[in-house]
Amino acid sequence: MKARRAHKIRQVRGGESLEGRLLIIDNASELLTLKGNNGRPRKGEGMKDLGSVQNGAVVIEDGRISKAGPKEEVLSDVDVEGAFVVDASGKLVMPGFVDPHTHLVFAGSRERELSWKIEGASYKDIAERGGGIVSTMKATREASHKYLFQLGIQRLDVMLRHGTTSLEIKSGYGLRTKDEIKILEVIKSLSEEHRTDISPTFLGAHAVPPEFKGNTDAYVDKVMKEMLPIVADEELADFCDVFCEKGYFDEDQSRRILDEGRTYGLIPKVHADELSDMRGAELAAEIGAISADHLEKSSDAGIGRMADRNVIGVLLPGTSFSTNLEYPNAKHIMDLGLPVALATDFNPNCWTKSMQFIVSLACYKMGMFPSEAIVASTINAAHAIGKASEVGSMETGKLGDVIVLNIENHEQIPYRFGFNHVETVIKAGEIVHG
Numbered sequence: 259m260k261a262r263r264a265h266k267i268r269q270v271r272g273g274e275s276l277e278g279r280l281l282i283i284d285n286a287s288e289l290l291t292l293k294g295n296n297g298r299p300r301k302g303e304g305m306k307d308l309g310s311v312q313n314g315a316v317v318i319e320d321g322r323i324s325k326a327g328p329k330e331e332v333l334s335d336v337d338v339e340g341a342f343v344v345d346a347s348g349k350l351v352m353p354g355f356v357d358p359h360t361h362l363v364f365a366g367s368r369e370r371e372l373s374w375k376i377e378g379a380s381y382k383d384i385a386e387r388g389g390g391i392v393s394t395m396k397a398t399r400e401a402s403h404k405y406l407f408q409l410g411i412q413r414l415d416v417m418l419r420h421g422t423t424s425l426e427i428k429s430g431y432g433l434r435t436k437d438e439i440k441i442l443e444v445i446k447s448l449s450e451e452h453r454t455d456i457s458p459t460f461l462g463a464h465a466v467p468p469e470f471k472g473n474t475d476a477y478v479d480k481v482m483k484e485m486l487p488i489v490a491d492e493e494l495a496d497f498c499d500v501f502c503e504k505g506y507f508d509e510d511q512s513r514r515i516l517d518e519g520r521t522y523g524l525i526p527k528v529h530a531d532e533l534s535d536m537r538g539a540e541l542a543a544e545i546g547a548i549s550a551d552h553l554e555k556s557s558d559a560g561i562g563r564m565a566d567r568n569v570i571g572v573l574l575p576g577t578s579f580s581t582n583l584e585y586p587n588a589k590h591i592m593d594l595g596l597p598v599a600l601a602t603d604f605n606p607n608c609w610t611k612s613m614q615f616i617v618s619l620a621c622y623k624m625g626m627f628p629s630e631a632i633v634a635s636t637i638n639a640a641h642a643i644g645k646a647s648e649v650g651s652m653e654t655g656k657l658g659d660v661i662v663l664n665i666e667n668h669e670q671i672p673y674r675f676g677f678n679h680v681e682t683v684i685k686a687g688e689i690v691h692g
């Protein structure tokens with residue numbers, strides 16, 4: 259298994275230096291610590307446990323959480339003099355959002371497909387009319403590293419302003435060796451330059467490119483024998499993902515790619531059962547994937563197997579919204595004992611960068627309570643990318659990733675939907691927005 263890269267505290271981009279000073283966030287009307295559960299993902303009734311405190315405070319020292327809890331306990335023996343204090347009176351304070359599933363590096367834009375969708379076009383119809391993944395692939399192949407990097411920085415800035423302090427980014431719009439590597443190298447550059455923590459995923463098996471039409475096995479071979487060795491050699495990814503779906507990659511092809519990825523130390527993830535039950539959930543359980551994502555059409559047996567093997571279910575309601583598809587039945591999936599996370603799935607077919615919008619969709623469209631949707635967007639999302647020991651909750655020693663929202667309590671995040679409540683973003687103890 260490849261050694262995980264040490265976390266780097268990066269230079270502030272326009273942030274305020276608090277070198278050597280304590281940072282205190284004081285007087286929060288509600289503070290969500292997300293503490294507890296012994297480092298395990300939350301499931302069942304535990305998904306409602308926000309570690310909520312009225313009139314809370316947080317102390318950050320050297321970029322890391324020193325204390326978080328009721329103000330009178332937290333500040334009783336802290337020397338406030340010389341500290342930088344953020345007054346959060348009347349505001350909600352919580353850990354930064356973790357977005358565990360995005361396709362952030364791509365060129366082009368597909369707004370013309372919206373009218374086609376309104377006319378009733380399916381995924382397949384859109385592909386036949388020249389849209390879909392292949393149209394993004396063409397634009398991304400033509401784009402330079404520099405251009406994709408500039409787009410990436412702008413997108414990460416917007417996400418950071420919306421409270422996302424850690425996220426995952428997949429390749430998958432190159433679909434030939436040099437362009438898959440180019441995308442992963444862009445992700446690496448973004449990770450070095452931007453304050454947001456980025457987990458890179460290799461998704462060479464996102465679709466079968468036109469040059470391999472009708473010959474999926476030959477493309478699978480290319481992914482396994484040509485792309486994976488370079489990805490591993492240049493240490494460009496932590497995870498390997500596959501789009502296991504009819505017309506894309508079947509269960510056996512997906513298993514072969516993920517098994518091969520694992521021999522290089524890449525942890526498996528699966529795009530599972532989005533449009534049809536392809537036994538993606540079962541596959542994720544069998545190979546010990548860290549997460550299986552989508553799960554709209556998974557069987558109860560498959561979800562049960564995932565629960566037995568501690569695979570996180572990442573639900574993507576933004577995709578259901580933008581594609582006019584059925585939403586996953588989150589309540590039922592949670593009742594089956596699966597720990598659930600949420601993600602934007604930001605991509606040209608689902609253009610949202612806001613985890614707050616995803617929390618609203620989860621509540622209004624998937625039957626999740628606000629508390630469950632927030633657990634799914636923070637600590638459980640951190641588990642879905644293997645970062646739960648660093649981010650997702652306010653526990654002593656974790657990174658000081660904290661957001662202040664201009665609302666009084668957590669229920670107002672989904673309830674007041676459609677705009678950004680985040681006022682201040684603190685990344686690793688430094689104020690990077692607000």
Ligand SMILES: [Zn+2]
Pocket residue numbers: 359361529603
């Ligand atoms: Zn995806």
